[in-house]
Amino acid sequence: LAKTTQPISMDSYEGQEVNITCSHNNIATNDYITWYQQFPSQGPRFIIQGYKTKVTNEVASLFIPADRKSSTLSLPRVSLSDTAVYYCLVIPYNTDKLIFGTGTRLQVFP
Amino acid sequence: EAQVTQNPRYLITVTGKKLTVTCSQNMNHEYMSWYRQDPGLGLRQIYYSMNVEVTDKGDVPEGYKVSRKEKRNFPLILESPSPNQTSLYFCASSLKVGWEGLTYEQYFGPGTRLTVT
Numbered sequence: 243l244a245k246t247t248q249p250i251s252m253d254s255y256e257g258q259e260v261n262i263t264c265s266h267n268n269i270a271t272n273d274y275i276t277w278y279q280q281f282p283s284q285g286p287r288f289i290i291q292g293y294k295t296k297v298t299n300e301v302a303s304l305f306i307p308a309d310r311k312s313s314t315l316s317l318p319r320v321s322l323s324d325t326a327v328y329y330c331l332v333i334p335y336n337t338d339k340l341i342f343g344t345g346t347r348l349q350v351f352p
Numbered sequence: 353e354a355q356v357t358q359n360p361r362y363l364i365t366v367t368g369k370k371l372t373v374t375c376s377q378n379m380n381h382e383y384m385s386w387y388r389q390d391p392g393l394g395l396r397q398i399y400y401s402m403n404v405e406v407t408d409k410g411d412v413p414e415g416y417k418v419s420r421k422e423k424r425n426f427p428l429i430l431e432s433p434s435p436n437q438t439s440l441y442f443c444a445s446s447l448k449v450g451w452e453g454l455t456y457e458q459y460f461g462p463g464t465r466l467t468v469t
Contacts, residue, residue, distance in 0.1 A: 276456050278458075286442075286444075288458060
């Protein structure tokens with residue numbers, strides 16, 4: 243199972259782009275990468291998933307380099323409402339067991 | 353509305369008194385899972401179920417039981433709760449986990465805050 247490592251916390255200001263990087267050095271060939279957002283006292287919410295290169299949706303972009311040992315969640319022009327904890331989760335192809343990391347606490351200031 | 357529901361949302365109990373936290377999903381998902389969340393430790397998987405009557409241990413299964421008799425329900429059972437099981441619990445479901453090119457989006461319930469005294 244691919245363990246993930248993320249920064250514990252990050253600070254930003256409204257209107258800035260925020261990039262959160264996750265390290266997953268032992269990712270397997272067919273594993274997928276997903277990201278979740280969690281607000282206090284709520285369940286996590288799925289943001290985006292990807293396998294390689296770049297994926298973009300209405301909320302965020304996900305950049306995955308060729309070696310796939312890391313991934314970067316990019317949030318364009320953050321607002322105060324983006325203050326949350328962000329989790330990177332590698333979906334294994336050969337097991338149904340999932341291991342979340344400890345997440346990155348993003349604080350957005352006005 | 354597609355959702356995962358958990359009950360109760362809040363529970364205060366005493367050591368040793370058996371309790372069950374229910375989880376139900378209305379999306380016909382095969383995969384369901386229980387997590388606990390503690391400060392500084394992120395989300396840790398307790399048990400998961402790949403389908404009806406198929407369950408397996410996650411990272412922290414000690415002190416917990418689960419059952420999956422129906423596709424939509426996945427209750428979490430604490431036979432003899434202890435104070436170290438005081439935590440925030442989340443149930444989640446998804447279509448499937450595995451490399452099939454499907455969405456791996458997990459839908460999480462609202463959480464159950466359990467306090468064991």
